[in-house]
Every structure is written in C-alpha cells, then in structure tokens.
Amino acid sequence: MDAPAIAARGLTMRFNGFLAVDGVDLEIERGELFGLLGPNGAGKSTIIKMLTTMLRPSAGSAAVWGYDIKRERDAVRSSIGVVFQDPSVDSQLSGRENLDFHGRMYGMDRKTRTDRIAEVLELVDLTDKADVLMEDYSGGMQRRLEIARGLMHHPAVLFLDEPTLGLDAQTRRYIWRYIERMNEEEGVTVVLTTHYMEEADHLCERVAIIDQGRIVALDSPERLKDLIGADIVTLEVDDSVTDEQVGALSDLEGVEAVDRAGSTLRLSVDRSEARIPEIVLAASRAELLIRSVTMHEPTLEDVFLKFTGKKIREAESAGAGRMAAVQSRMRTRRH
C-alpha cells in the first residue's frame, strides 16, 4: 500500500522555550484537500514550514510522500510545491520568466517548461498576462501566478499557506475555484492553512482545528459541525442575568445547552425556528430582558468555540500577542 501523502508523529517546534507546535500527529491521504484551521499564531505556518523543510523540527518526525523531512530533504523538496503566505516572486521578472526560473530550478528542460507554462497559466487564467512584469500584477493575479508556479513541476503535494489572505471576497472565490480545479484535474494533494472559517468549510474535505500548537479536532467539516448538532440561538440580554434565569431557559424542551459569556447567552437548540417563540416566552416569564435574538446553523466557528472555549478572533489577539513576545525575545537574543 502507498504511504500516506503526509504522516507526522509528535511534530514539535520550540522557539526559545516557547512551544509553537506541540506534538502534532497528522495523517493526510493522497489526493486529499486538507485544511489546517486556526487563529494567527496557532502554529499552522510553523507546521507547514517544517513539512516543507524550511524549519527543522525540535522533536518528532514526519514524512512527506514517504520521504523523511529531516533526512531526505531534497526528495521532499522535489515532491512538493509551496505557495508561501507572503509574496515570493521576483517583481522585476515577468510572469513567464518567474515560471521559467522555477522550471529550471526543478530541472525541467525547455520543451517541458514551455508546454507546462502554457498549461498552468491556462489553469489560473493568466495566459494573456504572461509577459507582464510582476510589479504590474494586482495582488490577486500575483497570488494566482504563485499557485501556478507551485504546480509547475507536477508536485505530489501542494502546500498553500493562507492562500487568500488579504484578498477581496470576489478574488477569494476565484482562488477557491482554482484550488478545487487543480485538486480535481491534476490530482494533486492539497494542504492549506487558513484562519477563515468559511474557506475551510467550503474547500476542505477534512479539517484539523489547531489552537496553541495542538490539533484539537480533526474531521470533515460536516462531521465537525454535527458535533454541535443543533442550531445556535444567541441572545443578547441584561448584564444582571441570574443563574435561575439561565436555568429557566436550559430547562426548556429542545434546548440542549446554554453557554453564558457576560451578557451573551448561546443556546444549542434542536429545530430552532420552531423553538424561538417558546424561548422568548420563557425568558419573559423569568423576567429576563432580551435585547436581540439571532440564530444560525452550526459553523466551524462554533466547533472552534466548543473545543477551545473561545472565539477564533479572541484566540487570534492572544496568539498574536504570544508571537510578538517571542519575536521580540528572539530579536534581543540576536543582537
């Protein structure tokens, strides 16, 4: 049987005592479109950097396409394509020249390069921009060219680190379509990181939710959302809400759980559209003032909340703070 596309055991990265990645076990099948979802600073990019040989893990091991990331670095590098989070093109070269450079670095001969450049440009709809200098590309076009470049040498696994970061909604949808298309047409295994819930939900066959360097949940988006089960009804209420008032709501039929965060109550409710009138009546019987009611079907945001006890944005500011502290410590060390 073929080795999985990626197999990691206890993958760990420590920067000056700070655990950026904490013993990650991960198995990704060949041909899968897999997502690492989590807030900034959760360790997603660090995992990608280790798997793409850009960082050496402090502990643990991993194999990409059957090759060990520590001992068989060049074999790993030959098997992968990488689209980095930050731009990585030569802005003084045209799109075609950037692709040509890339092809030569991967040992492709002229004929192979010419044919393949035409193919990948077609895939990302940049054929007519091939000879424009990169500095005249828009952000979205540049990202598309980087995706084309990542595919150029027929990698077995393509890594995309935050592929739609900073792009507008329309460009984001285009990029999603290209990613899906190349996963289907080229059969390439795709591993992407994102902190956009809807991106992971829309694109990925399986998602690993990452927080503080650990995988807290891993499954298909549907099954993850099924863990929440019911719909979410969010009530904005008075600050003075009491435990008895909360109890009155959680006793209702169909209400599976009530989480309280300050003046916000989050109710997990089965068939919520039918239950809302009862919830509002029960609240008014308990003399609880409701300021607003919203309901939605479970999202990956709710899954994240369930497993980490916080919203992804809150985790993000905490995570960013952690990263900033580490970076300033690392700077201090260097000088």
Add this chain to the structure above:
Amino acid sequence: MISINIYAIYSLWLREMIRFFRLKSRVVGSLAPPFFFLAFLGFGFGSAVMPAIPEGVGYASFLAPGIIGMTLLFSSTFGGLSMLWDREFGFLREIMVAPVSRLSIVIGRTAGGVTTAVMQGLIILVPGVAMGLEIPGLPAFLLALVFMLLIATTFNSLGLAFASRMKDMSGFSLIMNFMVFPVFLLSGALFPISNLPGWLQTLALFNPLTYGVDGLRGSLIGVSAFPLALNLLILAGSSVAALSLGAYLFEKSDVE
C-alpha cells in the same frame, strides 16, 4: 555529499542577466560614481606630478585601472549583498525550497554577480581608454579580465557572507561605508600605497583589492608594484577563501 545542479546554476545566473539588462537606470546609477572619479580626478590631477608613479605614466593612465577596481569592488559587493533584497521580498524562499544543493545556489548567485560586475568594469574601461589608457594587446586584455573575475569573486562572496549573517537591511549602509570605502581608499586605486605611512601600508597589504588594482595596472599599463604572478596567486587565494566563507555562512543561515 556535494551535488551540483547545472540547470539551477544557469537559472540563477540568467535571472541576474535579465535584471541587469532590464534595470538600466540602476546600472547607470552605479556607474556614475566611478565615471566621475575617473573624469574629474583624471583631468584634475592629470598634469600634477605624484611621487612614486613611474616616469612616463600619466596620472589618468595610472588612475584608470584603479577606478576599474573600484567599479568591481562596489558592484560585486552590492551583488553579494543583494541576497538581503531577496530575503526582504520573499524570493529567497522560492530559491531555498527548490530541490537544489545550497552550494549550487551559491555558485549560481556568484556567477551572476561576478558577470554583472565584470561587465560594469569593462564599461568603465571605455572612458579610461578615451582618457589615454593604451591597452598593449589581446593577451594583456585577457589577463586584465582574469584579474577582474578574481576581484569580483572575492568581493561578491564577501558580500554574500555578510548578507548571510544579517537579519535585515539595516546593516547594508554600514557595510558599504565602513568596509567598502576603506577597502577602496586603501587599495592604491587613487595613489601608490608607497606614499602612505608605514602602518597604513601594512594594512593595505592585507587588502585583496591592493593586489587586484596592482594586477590590473600591470596588465593594462605594464607597471606594477608587485610581480604579476604574486598578485594573481594572492587574489586566487582570496577568491577561494571568500567563496568558501560565503558558501559556509550561506549554508548555515536561516531563510526566515
């Protein structure tokens, strides 16, 4: 295990060529200082008698090889340091994630940086000839070309070595002002080093560019302070040493 990827070396070299011919204004900008040095010092001191310049050699002819050395020093150091830009703009990651040995990357970058530096040195040769420099013949020219290659290799590699140790661009002007300028002024490019006080002369003897400028002078105007073979030997040694240092530090540097 040492492996060399010819395609990758060619790719890195070709990139430098494309950039060189595309960024003409940058090339013009980097050629302006040596051109002005040559023109104004050459005309200004042209009729002055400077001690230790052999009889029958005009100052402009004496100066021209020195200014070619200066051009090579500045452009090749800059070429080596240009890795800082690649790191800043992310292109270094594209290079580093490729299945290519680090040694091939160093060779490719160096080949590109050396070629562009030597081309600039050759361009400065033109006004030098216009100001009275007479090239004795093809063998002399080819010998001068060898000196140009060795000067460029030495300083391109040193630039790469520095760039590998620096985290960001802030050290760039420090290197240019505190390393490159003293190396230039202490190389005998503008005046014979025998005019310097003893301790400064000693310092100049540790400067690879001293032997580069002297070698260029020996091959282009037939006058040198040291034997040409000695110049050649020392410069070849400094090229190998600097290239090894650059390759070693580059291998050890982080991408991030």
